[in-house]
Amino acid sequence: MIDGHEWDNLTAPGVDYYYPDGDGAAFWKSLRHRPDVASELAVILAEGNRLLVSPVEELTHSLFAIFETQGLRLEYERVYFEKRRRLNTFAILSLLEPESEVYEVALLDAVWSICSELTWCLPAHVNAKRALSATIDLFSAETGFALAELRLLFGERLPEPLRTRIAELVDERLFRPFVEQGPYEWEEAEHNWSAVCAGSIGSAALLLLEAKQDRSRLARILEKTERSISFYLRGFGDDGACLEGLGYWNYGFGYFVYYADLLLRRSGGRRDWFQNDQVRRIATFQQKCFLNGPLVVNFSDALSSGSVHPGLSHYLADRYTEVETPPASLNADYCEDHCSRWAPALRNLIWRHGDTEAPAHWGAGDFYLPDAGWLISRVSRDGSAFGFAAKGGHNDEPHNHNDLGHFLLAGGGELFLCDLGCGEYKRDYFGDGRYAYDCNGSQGHSVPVIDGCLQSAGQGRSAAVLDLSMGEYACRLSMELSGAYECGRLESFQRTWIWDKTGLPSLSLQDKFLFAELPGGLTERFVTPIRPEYAGPGRLRLSGGLLALEIQYDSERLSAEVVERTYRNHFGKDTIWYTLDFQVRNPEICLSFEFLFRYIPLKGMGGLTTNHE
Known part of the structure; x- marks a missing residue:
């Protein structure tokens, strides 16, 4: 005072x-x-x-x-x-x-x-x-x-x-x-x-x-x-x-x-x-x-x-x-x-310095922000920069999104897996209808829909960090995320990211689910601004300017569906985005899946039939 x-x-x-x-x-x-x-x-x-x-x-x-x-x-x-x-x-x-x-x-x-x-x-x-x-x-x-x-x-x-x-x-x-x-x-x-x-x-x-x-x-x-x-x-x-x-x-x-x-x-x-x-x-x-x-x-x-x-x-x-x-x-x-x-x-x-010698770009680095529950990593390889970020925290944050377990991937100047960010501010955007907006609700984030349930809002809806390591060659983060869902049959949902920084970076995503009884269904969802392309059995590809991100998954256990969607961005413009939904063919009480996201030099690719909504 x-x-x-x-x-x-x-x-x-x-x-x-x-x-x-x-x-x-x-x-x-x-x-x-x-x-x-x-x-x-x-x-x-x-x-x-x-x-x-x-x-x-x-x-x-x-x-x-x-x-x-x-x-x-x-x-x-x-x-x-x-x-x-x-x-x-x-x-x-x-x-x-x-x-x-x-x-x-x-x-x-x-x-x-x-x-x-x-x-x-x-x-x-x-x-x-x-x-x-x-x-x-x-x-x-x-x-x-x-x-x-x-x-x-x-x-x-x-x-x-x-x-x-x-x-x-x-x-x-x-x-x-x-x-x-x-x-x-x-x-x-x-x-x-x-x-x-x-x-x-x-x-x-x-x-x-x-x-x-x-x-x-x-x-x-x-x-x-x-x-x-x-x-x-x-x-x-x-x-x-x-x-x-x-x-x-x-x-x-x-x-x-x-x-x-x-x-x-x-x-x-x-x-x-x-x-x-x-x-x-x-x-x-x-x-x-x-x-x-x-x-x-x-x-x-x-x-x-x-x-x-x-x-x-x-x-x-x-x-x-x-x-x-x-x-x-x-x-x-x-x-x-x-x-x-x-x-x-x-x-x-x-306040600008006239004689400051600024760097050409931010340097590489790994950052863990424990109170926010954010892991951020920047990597530079072969003249290209790559970035990965994953989020924990809770679902009652300022300008809250229901997004525990959400993550981002960027490389070569492209955002391959994204966050929709802020939508057009309207009265209902900050009211009872907030989470009906895709940019705010978990339906618009790279998190699963579990037994028909989206994530719920509230400070009690929180993530628990189970394991964290950051090293020269890789970063690893594991979280328990079942607390984000008001889902009666769900007992545990553990998500693990392994960010491999050697060569062109890659990300392994490992999800484990445990239910008290057989679930009605489960959908793994990823969000991207790039129209996906079919790259062969168990592979989808997101094509950037110089690089592509290939997503590898078990096509025998998961069926893939791509939906083109739109939302009103912060400036009132309709913006296209895509959901990549991987639906479990045969739900079980114990389920585990691994997805591999790897960067590759861009080559000619075929098309993928896209649904629209």
Whole structure:
């Protein structure tokens, strides 16, 4: 907890927080000529040119009401995030080219427009339990932080009415509700909400409130912020794994870092979250969760392809020797963030190292995260990279999927066995119908359907690790997974992965089932984005660009069926995926099967009749 007396000696917030020598104009002028950011600045300039000739859309009641009447989010959010894209783009261009009247006018219009919004919250986060004026969600907190930061960075370049209005709105929509109308559910959330909401409010307070006249108020806001930050960190195990995946690590941990940095600077180094050992461990998560190129371990509501925020990554690499500087090829593109968040966009420019010699790719390695129950392995062979990941844990995780025993295989730039990741966010997606969505229920994961049963949700639905070994030539992991199923006849389900790293890697999957009485049926299921092909008796093949993954199975005991399916991805697009179902021909009380997944150089292959659903 913050001691109120610490704030007597606070430094005043200033632009020296952002620029090494406090000279913002010189920094942005020099940035225009740095080769390491040339491609990103070209993207921002192109985006500015697009926005200058695009009609400005405003948020209307009709758009706001769509979520209430239809449960749909994307219509309102498209306009909402485009407005933030305008704000960010013209702010950066105005900093880069302060002589441009066109950019400055566009920036001021963007600030005015956002200050004129009825609410900064998204419709999905508003309900009758709390007045609209007292509601604080992720995006309202982010917006207040962004405006407070722009107010500081632009100083008197912002007209006084806008400077005053920003301070008034942040006070009305964030500070007063946070202190006077809580508690909010997210204040004790052990996931990204506590870091983003509280971190943004705390950051805005550090930027807007002076130490002397606002001392008691600033102390109260920071006391509450610090408490929420503690809950956020409580959501991590000692292994530092982010159960929500890389995207939410960038998001939640990113906003934690932005806040912790500002707090460190205003407190003159007296309050330093970066000395916390848990924070140190969380900082190393990013370098562990990449499988192959941009392909990542995307258990839970995460995308299969990831990127790094160079600003955040370089900042953490400066803080910790354990944090690796990421490959520059993985740097996030400016337009990649469809939510158009200001804080990371700014820091990707001001925290980026101009002279950092980044590696060409992540190195090989084996990582076991015991609290998460994840095993991850990266291998490099014959100029190609390969990745394997397997998951235990429990079925009550943040953005939970019912996915115990699920696994991923990547190689040669292709994801052969995948996780569907996050679907389109709708009202029911976070409601009672969550597990009817294939991307969330076990039916959309590489786990069996046992005696007609899918996996069930709940923290008690957990995996138990039986055996683990990681060596130079192989990794082995065994789990008891019967606890994931509410299946009366099932007594035991043990799954063992043996990841052979010699030569071109291969994976042996061994499943053992024990039933109290004869089961009605059993189906082994694997999930892939690649259309399978028949490669001979007991063999299916998934063809990538340079490699193929061949799946070998006992065709006398198992009959194979391939079904083409579709789901709505996070961006509302229908996406094709395939289930490879291996149905047991003659169920028995004791059953065991082995599947071999091996990489081979790609050759000509025949076709496989595919069913459609």
